[in-house]
Amino acid sequence: MDRGAPEWDPTAYLRFADERARPFADLLGRVGALDPALVVDLGCGDGSVTATLLRRWPRARVTGVDSSPSMLAAAAAHAVPGRLEFTRADVRDWRPDEPVDVLITNATLHWVPGHPELLAGWAAAVPAGGWLAMQVPGNGRAPSHALLAQLCRSPRWAARLADAAPDPDAVLAPGGYLDVLTGAGLTADVWETTYLHVLTGDDPVLRWVGGTALRPVLAGLDDQAVASFTAEYAAALREAYPQRDDGTTVLPFRRVFVVGHRAG
Numbered sequence: 001m002d003r004g005a006p007e008w009d010p011t012a013y014l015r016f017a018d019e020r021a022r023p024f025a026d027l028l029g030r031v032g033a034l035d036p037a038l039v040v041d042l043g044c045g046d047g048s049v050t051a052t053l054l055r056r057w058p059r060a061r062v063t064g065v066d067s068s069p070s071m072l073a074a075a076a077a078h079a080v081p082g083r084l085e086f087t088r089a090d091v092r093d094w095r096p097d098e099p100v101d102v103l104i105t106n107a108t109l110h111w112v113p114g115h116p117e118l119l120a121g122w123a124a125a126v127p128a129g130g131w132l133a134m135q136v137p138g139n140g141r142a143p144s145h146a147l148l149a150q151l152c153r154s155p156r157w158a159a160r161l162a163d164a165a166p167d168p169d170a171v172l173a174p175g176g177y178l179d180v181l182t183g184a185g186l187t188a189d190v191w192e193t194t195y196l197h198v199l200t201g202d203d204p205v206l207r208w209v210g211g212t213a214l215r216p217v218l219a220g221l222d223d224q225a226v227a228s229f230t231a232e233y234a235a236a237l238r239e240a241y242p243q244r245d246d247g248t249t250v251l252p253f254r255r256v257f258v259v260g261h262r263a264g
């Protein structure tokens with residue numbers, strides 16, 4: 001996310017808490033650390049998935065880092081003094097000031113232009129025996145995002161929204177991340193998954209995107225324009241993701257997973 005970007009809304013983000021927590025669990029499933037002393041979660045959001053790390057590593061000190069005051073306000077409820085702490089920083093300015101045994105960044109770096117260079121720096125700093133784990137959505141070309149970009153650039157909206165259109169190339173192909181990790185001397189475990197999220201209710205894809213990619217687009221509009229842009233986008237989404245006979249709507253969602261390890 002750019003500095004000065006619109007504020008996150010933890011309530012909107014958590015509407016699909018279960019679906020959003022699953023990739024974090026799948027990512028951590030490939031991290032083999034047994035008894036890390038220090039674990040850092042960059043872009044920790046509301047801290048709910050960060051807090052699960054206390055059960056996984058009962059002796060670790062865990063730090064969550066995020067730039068959003070509203071996300072950090074929600075995260076404060078999960079803090080455990082001396083065990084789980086949250087701190088405000090932009091990940092672009094964050095550098096490890098002591099060895100980090102497990103460095104995690106989940107569903108965050110797609111908001112950070114130029115993140116492969118950051119990742120390369122963090123990978124180089126992984127100590128012997130340490131782990132680096134990253135997950136990013138790889139759905140920049142999915143209809144949800146392509147339609148949003150198309151609408152932003154349409155004649156009606158381009159003057160106000162062309163610059164806000166989501167970038168289809170915000171993340172690398174999986175092989176690009178593998179190169180970053182191996183370039184830093186880590187062994188790399190990289191894969192991709194497409195989850196088929198089964199959503200319920202009316203306009204569920206709009207509600208999903210409303211917690212993430214749609215936010216920065218609507219931030220630049222007044223209330224009337226928000227209503228009219230949202231109506232146009234909702235209609236396009238209904239066509240791309242039709243409601244099924246049983247009332248559910250399937251949202252295919254591709255994600256890219258990257259785990260690096262330095263032999264101890």
Ligand SMILES: C[S@@+](CC[C@H](N)C(=O)[O-])C[C@H]1O[C@@H](n2cnc3c(N)ncnc32)[C@H](O)[C@@H]1O
Pocket residue numbers: 001002008020024042043044045046049065066067068071089090091092105106107108111112212
């Ligand atoms: C989609 S949420 C993911 C939250 C959490 N990792 C999870 O898996 O639920 C993305 C988070 O990244 C944070 N973020 C985005 N850009 C950031 C930056 N440059 N520095 C720090 N945090 C950032 C946002 O504030 C937000 O809380």
